[in-house]
Amino acid sequence: xxxxxxxxxxxxxxxxxxxxxxxxxxxxxxxxxxxxxxxxxxxxxxxxxxxxxxxxxxxxxxxxxxxxxxxxxxxxxxxxxxxxxxxxxxxxxxxxxxxxxxxxxxxxxxxxxxxxxxxxxxxxxxxxxxxxxxxxxxxxxxxxxxxxxxxxxxxxxxxxxxxxxxxxxxxxxxxxxxxxxxxxxxxxxxxxxxxxxxxxxxxxxxxxxxxxxxxxxxxxxxxxxxxxxxxxxxxxxxxxxxxxxxxxxxxxxxxxxxxxxxxxxxxxxxxxxxxxxxxxxxxxxxxxxxxxxxxxxxxxxxxxxxxxxxxxxxxxxxxxxxxxxxxxxxxxxxxxxxxxxxxxxxxxxxxxxxxxxxxxxxxxxxxxxxxxxxxxxxxxxxxxxxxxxxxxxxxxxxxxxxxxx
Numbered sequence: 060x061x062x063x064x065x066x067x068x069x070x071x072x073x074x075x076x077x078x079x080x081x082x083x084x085x086x087x088x089x090x091x092x093x094x095x096x097x098x099x100x101x102x103x104x105x106x107x108x109x110x111x112x113x114x115x116x117x118x119x120x121x122x123x124x125x126x127x128x129x130x131x132x133x134x135x136x137x138x139x140x141x142x143x144x145x146x147x148x149x150x151x152x153x154x155x156x157x158x159x160x161x162x163x164x165x166x167x168x169x170x171x172x173x174x175x176x177x178x179x180x181x182x183x184x185x186x187x188x189x190x191x192x193x194x195x196x197x198x199x200x201x202x203x204x205x206x207x208x209x210x211x212x213x214x215x216x217x218x219x220x221x222x223x224x225x226x227x228x229x230x231x232x233x234x235x236x237x238x239x240x241x242x243x244x245x246x247x248x249x250x251x252x253x254x255x256x257x258x259x260x261x262x263x264x265x266x267x268x269x270x271x272x273x274x275x276x277x278x279x280x281x282x283x284x285x286x287x288x289x290x291x292x293x294x295x296x297x298x299x300x301x302x303x304x305x306x307x308x309x310x311x312x313x314x315x316x317x318x319x320x321x322x323x324x325x326x327x328x329x330x331x332x333x334x335x336x337x338x339x340x341x342x343x344x345x346x347x348x349x350x351x352x353x354x355x356x357x358x359x360x361x362x363x364x365x366x367x368x369x370x371x372x373x374x375x376x377x378x379x380x381x382x383x384x385x386x387x388x389x390x391x392x393x394x395x396x397x398x399x400x401x402x403x404x405x406x407x408x409x410x411x412x413x414x415x416x417x418x419x420x421x422x423x424x425x426x427x428x429x430x431x432x433x434x435x436x437x438x439x440x441x442x443x444x445x446x447x448x449x450x451x452x453x454x455x456x457x458x459x460x461x462x463x464x
Contacts (some may be wrong), residue, residue: 073411079106080311083121083303085114085131085218087275089134089254093332098318113253114139114218121303122146129314130306134297135272136218137162137362137367140169144300150302152310156316162298162362171297172319174336176354177223178289179275181268194268196291199225200238203395205246207333207388210260215373215379219272219296219298224301225365225372226294233422237379238413242322244380245391245412261285272296276363277334295354298335330331349454368422370432374415378445387412390453393460401463410457414446 078197088111095107111190112120114136120126121143143149149168160171172311179194186193188202193349214221228236248266251257258275258308260266262285276287300319302312302426325337329347341348379385390412398405421427430437 068411078104079108079128080130080308080315081108081110081128082131082246082315083110083112083117083129083134083135085112085117085139086133090274093330094319096248096316097324099325101318101323105162107319113216115215118142121434123149126305127306129303130308130312131300131437132303133298134218135222135296136173137165137299137366138218138221139431140301141167141298141366143303144168144234148304150304150306150312152302152316153313160295160338161299161390162265164301164362164366168238169301170320171338172300172316172324173337174297174334174354176273176289176293176295176334177219178227178271178273178276178287178348179268180258180261180271180285181285182264182266183265183284183286185264187351188304190268191227191267192285192293194287197243200268200270201239201242201245203398205267206305206392207246207248208267209243209246209248210251210257210266211243211247212253212274214376215372216252216382220270221363221369221372222294222296222360223270223272224376226290226360228362228372229364230421232290233419234415237408237415240376240414241379241415242409244384244387245394247380247384247388247442250384252383274334277331289350289353292357293354294357294360331392364423367425367428368431369436371422371428374438374442375415375445378442379449381448383449386453390431394456395458397463408459411452411456414452416445453458 076441083324086107093111095109098107099105101435110117110120114134117132117134118139121129121132132139132141134151140149144165151167152170152209153268156170157166158171160174160267179200181194185208189208191202194200207325212220214224224240227239230236231239231427251260255270257271271287273289300316302309302316306312319328320338325339327333328335329337336347336351336354341351394408431441
């Protein structure tokens, strides 16, 4: 009897799998479930299963030789698609699926279904309590009045947050960009594990403000207690999709992509549940049209640099901020206290706390960046040097603060 049951399951399982699409995604469950629901309105017999993880976790899963069935990959992380493409794990897409938002490095295997912008989500009630004006840009978040009330995600955990930081580094320059990041880090309350958790924690009143992708903020737009402002030079950030090479349903996978690119699918990705900008122009004169065009006219990211120094930015941020957040908050609190006492900004001490041990030249040097990515022992050696550097800077600032007293 057991043998007959095994044989029956052996023959039935492929038939069941053939009627199921599996999507591996970094998007929030609410976002992807709405897409799936709209798809199933057209194809009620088509089952869809979601695997929701961070981009790094998905990457580790998808490069395994004997992974569970996956048909599609859906994410805003170009790093994920670049790595899967380099390993030959993505199907080549028909040229009709390609569009201008996809970087040249990914055009053969990946398409964009919509795009978003970046900015600051804030809680108006908490701003009033701290006597703060509504934030307008990165620099406004460095105000000491934001101390212990900002939220950010680590670039090693969130592709969206990584792109936001890289956007700042490319627009302001390597040294000036890190100066702003490290000054802002003195005001952090905590570091969120996922980018979509930022909006949730702000909604709950746990923090005053955080940097966020617009689609996670838009769901709060009708609530007068919350606000969102785009960074003045926010780039357009695509939502990517690709077909996994070892998928068992290539026709259904491509049909799902085609659905999202169709007029009906474009209405789905712009609905309040997903709240992204469509690929085609919105209705002229509408607020959506104005912001959509503004995002599209910004100078795009240099994806060569973005992808080349992915590991450097991730590792440097974690060593500079994530692993020493409490210590950073303590030393910045002392700086703020001393500035309040003396009624002057301690510029020299601030500069010491915002230096990084990697030069602008190293940050664009392909040889150095390849070693950071591929040479484990070199990376460990660099991380030890970075740790020592950051600790020495903090110790020096603490000693100088003692002298001031």
